[in-house]
Amino acid sequence: MLGSTVPTVGGIEKAFYWGDRWGCEAVQFYLTLSRKWQVDDISQEKIDSFKKSWKSSKVKEVVAHIPYLVNLISENETTKEKSIERMVAEIERAEVLGVKYLVLHPGSRGKQDKEGAIKALKKSFDLVLSRVAPKNVKILIETMAGQGTALGSSFQEIKEILSALDNDNLFSVCFDSAHVLEAGYDIRGKENYKEVLDEFNKYIPLEKIEAFHLNDSKTKVDSRVDRHEHIGKGEIGLAFFKELLNDDRFKKIPKILETPSMETMSEENLKVLRKLINK
Numbered sequence: 001m002l003g004s005t006v007p008t009v010g011g012i013e014k015a016f017y018w019g020d021r022w023g024c025e026a027v028q029f030y031l032t033l034s035r036k037w038q039v040d041d042i043s044q045e046k047i048d049s050f051k052k053s054w055k056s057s058k059v060k061e062v063v064a065h066i067p068y069l070v071n072l073i074s075e076n077e078t079t080k081e082k083s084i085e086r087m088v089a090e091i092e093r094a095e096v097l098g099v100k101y102l103v104l105h106p107g108s109r110g111k112q113d114k115e116g117a118i119k120a121l122k123k124s125f126d127l128v129l130s131r132v133a134p135k136n137v138k139i140l141i142e143t144m145a146g147q148g149t150a151l152g153s154s155f156q157e158i159k160e161i162l163s164a165l166d167n168d169n170l171f172s173v174c175f176d177s178a179h180v181l182e183a184g185y186d187i188r189g190k191e192n193y194k195e196v197l198d199e200f201n202k203y204i205p206l207e208k209i210e211a212f213h214l215n216d217s218k219t220k221v222d223s224r225v226d227r228h229e230h231i232g233k234g235e236i237g238l239a240f241f242k243e244l245l246n247d248d249r250f251k252k253i254p255k256i257l258e259t260p261s262m263e264t265m266s267e268e269n270l271k272v273l274r275k276l277i278n279k
């Protein structure tokens with residue numbers, strides 16, 4: 001299930017216009033204004049129009065990204081409380097719109113050690129889940145590049161996070177190709193593709209990957225610098241994407257572009273990816 005991040009200028013239902021225009025089976029966007037803490041109410045009319053647009057489009061799956069403002073492990077109590085509140089609002093919004101997947105960056109730990117940060121994440125989610133009971137939503141913890149003090153840049157850390165959160169029905173994983181390379185896993189080439197997934201599987205069952213972010217990387221293996229690049233124009237090269245797109249285990253999993261200049265370039269990046277799919 002191949003797709004892209006799509007613009008939502010003019011309303012979230014516009015996602016399906018762009019999705020269809022680019023031939024996406026899956027799309028990703030923010031459900032709320034990503035740069036503001038304030039979440040505006042949504043009218044029934046808006047909800048209906050979103051669902052109608054979705055139904056009449058060819059897009060099968062919607063993945064929503066939690067805004068980067070959210071840091072559930074912030075050392076700043078105010079930011080942490082706002083993040084918890086926002087997480088609740090995002091889950092409620094996803095439920096009402098029928099959106100199944102919410103992708104979350106585990107957060108920046110600042111001066112906390114890894115164990116402390118994972119405990120903080122568990123505590124924050126306990127508070128989130130005391131305020132909202134998700135029914136159909138799944139939260140996908142994204143693999144991170146390890147820039148700064150970002151939590152979740154190794155498969156072991158992702159495993160530890162999932163173990164601490166201890167809710168297999170609610171939490172799964174979003175595997176970002178650029179982040180994984182940048183975090184130090186060499187995913188270049190056919191052999192390495194297999195090896196890296198085997199390595200992942202040592203920590204977390206591959207079935208726990210419920211979305212992929214398909215991005216090439218501007219920076220090198222183990223750079224720990226998060227810079228996305230157009231498919232085939234970066235350090236990863238095409239072999240990884242070719243293997244992934246033809247791997248039957250992941251056939252039904254949303255694979256979403258987050259490459260630069262999406263308005264003008266996503267369509268082109270999708271074409272590059274489609275050429276890699278064996279007929």
Ligand SMILES: [Zn+2]
Pocket residue numbers: 142176213258
């Ligand atoms: Zn990503």
